[in-house]
Amino acid sequence: MTPSPVLSVRNLVKHFPVRRHGLARRRTGDIHAVCDVSFDLYPRQTLGLVGESGCGKTTTARVLLNLQPATAGEVRYQGTDLTELSRKAMQRLRRELQIVFQDPYAALDPRLPVHDIVAEPLRIHGCYRPSGGADVRELLSLVGLNPEHGNRYPHEFSGGQRQRIGIARALALRPKILILDEPVSALDVSIQAGVLNLLADLQAQLELSYLFVSHDLSVVRHIANRIAVMYLGRIVEIGTSEELFSAPAHPYTQALISAIPLPDPRKERARERIILTGDVPNPADPPSGCRFRTRCPLFATRLTDPQRHLCTTDPPPLSPHTNTHQVACHHSRPPAFSGLSVVVEDGLPRSARSMRNGKAGA
Amino acid sequence: MTAPSEVVLDVADLRVEFRTDEGRVQAVRGVSYQLRRGEVLGIVGESGSGKSVTSLAVMGLLPGTAQVSGSVRFTGGSGSAGSRNPAELLGASDAALSRVRGQSIAMIFQDPMTSLNPVYTVGYQIAEAIRAHHDLPRDVLRKQVLALLAAVSIPNPAQRVNSYPHELSGGMRQRVVIAIAMANQPEVIIADEPTTALDVTVQAQVLEALRAAKVQTGAAMVLITHDLGVIAGQADRVLVMYAGRIVEAGTVEEIFYTPRMPYTLGLLGSQPRLDERRARLNPISGAPPSAINMPPGCPFVSRCPLAAPICETEEPLLTTVDPGGHGAACHFSDQLVGVAPADLFRPLSRETAS
Numbered sequence: 001m002t003p004s005p006v007l008s009v010r011n012l013v014k015h016f017p018v019r020r021h022g023l024a025r026r027r028t029g030d031i032h033a034v035c036d037v038s039f040d041l042y043p044r045q046t047l048g049l050v051g052e053s054g055c056g057k058t059t060t061a062r063v064l065l066n067l068q069p070a071t072a073g074e075v076r077y078q079g080t081d082l083t084e085l086s087r088k089a090m091q092r093l094r095r096e097l098q099i100v101f102q103d104p105y106a107a108l109d110p111r112l113p114v115h116d117i118v119a120e121p122l123r124i125h126g127c128y129r130p131s132g133g134a135d136v137r138e139l140l141s142l143v144g145l146n147p148e149h150g151n152r153y154p155h156e157f158s159g160g161q162r163q164r165i166g167i168a169r170a171l172a173l174r175p176k177i178l179i180l181d182e183p184v185s186a187l188d189v190s191i192q193a194g195v196l197n198l199l200a201d202l203q204a205q206l207e208l209s210y211l212f213v214s215h216d217l218s219v220v221r222h223i224a225n226r227i228a229v230m231y232l233g234r235i236v237e238i239g240t241s242e243e244l245f246s247a248p249a250h251p252y253t254q255a256l257i258s259a260i261p262l263p264d265p266r267k268e269r270a271r272e273r274i275i276l277t278g279d280v281p282n283p284a285d286p287p288s289g290c291r292f293r294t295r296c297p298l299f300a301t302r303l304t305d306p307q308r309h310l311c312t313t314d315p316p317p318l319s320p321h322t323n324t325h326q327v328a329c330h331h332s333r334p335p336a337f338s339g340l341s342v343v344v345e346d347g348l349p350r351s352a353r354s355m356r357n358g359k360a361g362a
Numbered sequence: 363m364t365a366p367s368e369v370v371l372d373v374a375d376l377r378v379e380f381r382t383d384e385g386r387v388q389a390v391r392g393v394s395y396q397l398r399r400g401e402v403l404g405i406v407g408e409s410g411s412g413k414s415v416t417s418l419a420v421m422g423l424l425p426g427t428a429q430v431s432g433s434v435r436f437t438g439g440s441g442s443a444g445s446r447n448p449a450e451l452l453g454a455s456d457a458a459l460s461r462v463r464g465q466s467i468a469m470i471f472q473d474p475m476t477s478l479n480p481v482y483t484v485g486y487q488i489a490e491a492i493r494a495h496h497d498l499p500r501d502v503l504r505k506q507v508l509a510l511l512a513a514v515s516i517p518n519p520a521q522r523v524n525s526y527p528h529e530l531s532g533g534m535r536q537r538v539v540i541a542i543a544m545a546n547q548p549e550v551i552i553a554d555e556p557t558t559a560l561d562v563t564v565q566a567q568v569l570e571a572l573r574a575a576k577v578q579t580g581a582a583m584v585l586i587t588h589d590l591g592v593i594a595g596q597a598d599r600v601l602v603m604y605a606g607r608i609v610e611a612g613t614v615e616e617i618f619y620t621p622r623m624p625y626t627l628g629l630l631g632s633q634p635r636l637d638e639r640r641a642r643l644n645p646i647s648g649a650p651p652s653a654i655n656m657p658p659g660c661p662f663v664s665r666c667p668l669a670a671p672i673c674e675t676e677e678p679l680l681t682t683v684d685p686g687g688h689g690a691a692c693h694f695s696d697q698l699v700g701v702a703p704a705d706l707f708r709p710l711s712r713e714t715a716s
Contacts, residue, residue, distance in 0.1 A: 052561035158649040188408040188588065193632030193645035200642070215561065222634035222643070245636070259566040261591025263633050265614045268595040275570060276563045278517075279531040 005040035006209050007064070007097075007177055012037040012073035014056070014063050018284055031284045033059040035233035037073070038318070041177065044203065046210040048224030048241070050217055050256075054280060056233040057213045058102075061181050064211070065097055066090045077177075095125055098170040102182035104162035108154040114140070114165055115150030121172045139168040144198055160191035164198065171202070179211045184219060196223060217260055221245060226324075229253050232283060232291040235318055239325035247334070249327040251298045289313050290330065298331055307331055370438035370549050370582050371397035371420070371467070378412070378419050379429045385655045389415040391606040392432070397550060397582050399438070404597030404614070405586045406629075410650060412606040413586045417552045421469055422451060422459045436466055438549040438582075465495045468543035468581075470572075472555040474535035478527040484511075484538045485523030491545040510541040513578055514571040533564035537571045544575045551575065552584045557592065569596065590633055594618060599687075602626050605650055605661035608680055612688035622683045622690040622698045624666045624706060631703025644707040660693070667706050668694045 014034040019025040034056045041047050049057045062068045064075050066082055075082040077097065082090065098121075101107040108117055118136045122128040129135070137147035143164040154162055163183060170178055180199070184192040200223065203210060214220050220227055221241055228238040229252065237250040248254045255274040262268045276295045281287055289312040293299045299311055310330050318328040378390040390412045397403050407413045418424050420434050434451040451462065463469075471477040479487060488507045492498065498506070504523075511519035514537040527535055536556065543551050556572060557565040569592065576583055585596055593600055593614065600617040602610040602625065610623040621627050631644035648665040651657070660666070663673040672693055680691045692698070698706075 052563065160649065189590070190408065190628055190632045190646040191649065193634070193643035194647070196634065197642055197645060216634075217562075218634045218636045221636055222640065241639075255563060257636065259562045260636055261565075261569075261589065261595045262637055263590035263594050263618070263630065263635065264637065265594040265618050267637060268591065273566060275566050277567075279533060279564065280561075 003042055006043045006077065007041040007211075008074075008076040009040070009060075009064065010038050010074050010076070012060065012063060012075065013071045014059050014068065015071045029284050032233050032286055033283060034063060035286075037230075037233075037235055039228050039235065039238060041209050041211055042225075043176075043209050044207050045225040046203065046212050046223055048220035048227040049211060049213045049230060050215065050220050050227060051230035052215060052256075052280065054232075054283065055230040056283075057215075057230050058181055060230070061099065061179050061211065061213050065094070065099055065179060067099075095173040096176045097179065098173065098175040098177070099179040099181060100163075100166050100170045100183050103186055104159055104166055105186070107166050108162055110154055113151050113153055114145075114157075117154070117165060118150075118168045118172055121169060125173060127173065135172075139172055140165075142171065142202070143168045144194070158191070159187050160195055163187060163195055167195075167198070167202070171206070174206070175208070177209045177211070179213070181213045182215070183212075185214065185216065192219070199223065217256060229256065232280060232286055234291060234315075234328065236292065236328045237326065238318065239321070243322065243325045247325075249321050249325065249332045249334075250292075250329050251296050251332075252292050255297065287312075290316050290328075298329075298333070303331060368398045369396045370399050370436070371584075372433070372435040372437050373397075373416075373420060374433040374435075376416060376419055376432035376434065377430070378415050378424065380427060381429070382654070387653045388606055388656055389428075389653055390419065391656070393603075393606075393608055395601060395608070395611070397584060399549070400580060400582055401598045402576070402583045402585055402596055404593040404600040405584060405603060406588065406590060406593050406600060407603035408588060408629075408650065410605075410653065411603040412653075413603050414554055416603075417469070417554050417584060417586055420451065420552065421463060421467065422454065423469075436462060436550070438466060460494075464491055464542075464548070465546045466548055467550040467552065468546070468548040470536075470539050470543050470551065470553040470556045472558050474532060474539045474559070475527070477539055478535060480527055483524050483526055484530070484535075485525075488523075488538065488542050488545055491542045495546050506545075510544055511538075513544065513574055514538070514541045515567070515574070516541075531564075532560055533567055536560065536568050540568070540571050540575050544579050547579045548581050550584070551579070551581045552586070554586045555588070556585070558587065558589070565592075572596075590618075590629065602629070605656065606653060607661070607691065608689075609662070609691045610689065611680065612684070613686075616684065616688045620684075620688075620699075622688070622695040623692045624668055624694075624698070625662050626690075627698070627701065627703045627706050628665070631707050644703050646707060660691075667708075668692075668697065670694070 012034055013036060015030040016033055017027045018029045018031055020028050037060055051057045063070045070083040115136050118139055119128055119132055122132060136150055140147045140150060145161060145164055184195050202208060212220060212224055224241050226240050227244045228235050231252050237253045248257055255276045258274045274297055278295045281294055287294050293311045299308060316328045316330045318326045321327045374394045376390055376393045380387040380389060393416050405413045419430050424430060430452060436449045436451055485507050488510055489503050492503060492506060507523055508519045511522060516522050516534060516537055557568050560568060587593060597614050600614050601608045604625050610626045617626060628646035632646060634643060646665050651661050659675050660673040660677055663669045678691045678693045680689045683690045683695050
């Protein structure tokens with residue numbers, strides 16, 4: 001019994017025009033930032049959206065909230081398609097869909113005291129009551145800040161505290177969905193952990209649904225129930241956090257997981273790595289067929305020519321792999337070795353074939 | 363324990379201060395370490411811990427407003443030739459430093475876009491690094507440049523040698539920077555956050571190139587990063603820095619498996635991990651102290667679960683806790699034997715950030 005989603009995204013497309021320099025600024029092409037993206041966000045759950053820079057994850061987040069108009073596709077929230085709403089109609093719905101931005105230094109107005117920053121959404125939506133000060137104080141303590149600090153300015157706070165102010169502002173209107181765009185990327189590890197714990201507490205307490213956009217798979221694994229992996233504007237794999245890490249099915253996901261260094265010397269040195277060659281292609285001129293084929297280790301070494309032909313001509317659709325797990329690959333298969341060894345629960349790497357670090361002992 | 367000849371870089375009691383309108387900023391407060399031939403020394407710490415300033419001071423690249431004291435001696439000699447006179451780098455003339463930079467000690471910076479010159483081809487810039495120290499005919503020079511590009515796995519070097527930095531991706535640019543660092547077979551390479559600006563799949567490529575550089579030149583490397591995963595994979599020994607000091611030093615295994623300083627435990631406990639699902643992270647409460655007019659006592663005291671009155675008044679020195687070189691700067695490091703981060707930093711239901 002799957003609950004019905006709070007937010008459904010179907011075939012979302014966002015193209016940015018590329019214009020020639022000069023007076024006429026003729027349109028010479030499009031950057032395919034988001035291409036045919038579909039996913040569901042379930043109530044009180046966290047969907048992680050991961051990918052490397054330029055894969056379209058932030059654009060997806062912005063298009064969802066109508067901060068940028070979609071080129072095609074729909075975003076369904078409570079029966080309404082958000083992409084078709086007027087500015088005014090959208091503004092009413094913004095109460096329920098809020099966003100926390102990446103850079104806590106740029107996202108807060110330096111000239112406003114914290115109280116006014118947090119009260120601003122309340123004022124805009126006409127919810128600022130005469131006793132509004134109490135509401136703001138409550139919000140500040142909700143995010144772990146001293147409620148007496150409302151008259152201070154953003155520069156008086158550290159990065160972690162500023163991000164908490166951003167979260168308090170997003171929560172002011174009691175939203176149902178929070179879109180978190182790289183909320184901890186600008187923070188040091190020891191500070192980041194506190195903000196992640198706070199987000200987990202708030203979700204349980206306020207029954208929030210999160211779309212958590214990040215490039216950091218370790219963070220996403222920690223916080224997300226389900227994860228969607230994006231590459232060059234497309235979702236290549238989506239599944240529960242457990243599935244994605246124990247049995248990644250897309251060669252890109254496999255490479256991505258294997259590329260992340262583990263903070264554990266013995267495990268890290270015993271791992272084998274899939275090292276991708278080359279760089280992400282230009283999104284203004286993506287490869288035909290499967291967009292990952294230019295860097296795909298399967299395509300390069302393990303496919304027959306007819307199989308390769310399929311990859312170059314047909315973009316693989318996102319199709320069911322298991323009940324809850326979808327993959328966009330024509331030839332998806334388990335990785336070449338079991339040595340992803342990321343799913344080591346017993347403390348011992350599963351593959352010790354390339355143990356470089358022979359000396360054991362603490 | 364270590365024969366002096368094996369040490370290639372000897373940093374002793376390095377201090378860096380900046381005078382500002384608000385007061386003295388003590389960025390580095392007495393850092394000492396010895397880099398041994400062929401090893402990778404990881405320096406880990408959060409923003410503002412002084413890890414970058416330390417390496418800039420070693421290279422003599424700090425602005426004139428910085429007040430640097432202590433000693434930085436390059437004690438390597440070109441291998442078989444036997445040891446030259448140890449050269450004191452602090453206070454050395456610009457000409458003397460220029461002979462060392464790029465030749466004996468090379469540096470790799472974080473952002474390859476700003477460390478490469480946009481108006482010269484990458485081939486020219488690699489050749490420039492060689493020509494600064496050697497007088498070679500053009501064709502020999504070109505051959506060396508192509509070999510260097512191939513060594514850092516740049517595909518099609520003969521064509522890429524004529525590219526400008528903007529024509530290359532971030533990962534390729536960083537590989538060019540590594541090639542420049544390798545150019546004169548230095549004995550020490552200092553890499554300051556070499557992969558921080560890059561995506562993970564590209565980071566893996568660049569780490570591979572860095573390893574190739576190390577193998578090919580046999581250089582010792584100082585690897586500065588905030589990423590504990592990179593340290594775990596690359597470093598032989600590790601220095602943990604906090605508020606301008608080394609607070610823990612040891613082999614990579616000692617630091618990760620038997621840390622003896624609360625801050626190191628805190629760092630390890632607050633890291634979300636790919637290989638295990640943690641119910642809650644164990645953050646360190648509070649924030650690092652301001653480097654302006656640092657109070658006496660342990661700089662970690664306000665965030666430390668073990669804090670006691672002595673910590674407020676007396677700053678602990680880096681003392682040996684385990685024979686073999688494992689050192690920690692904590693009055694209570696004896697109590698931390700066998701302690702896990704979760705025992706020390708209890709995850710509260712709602713930590714206050716103030």
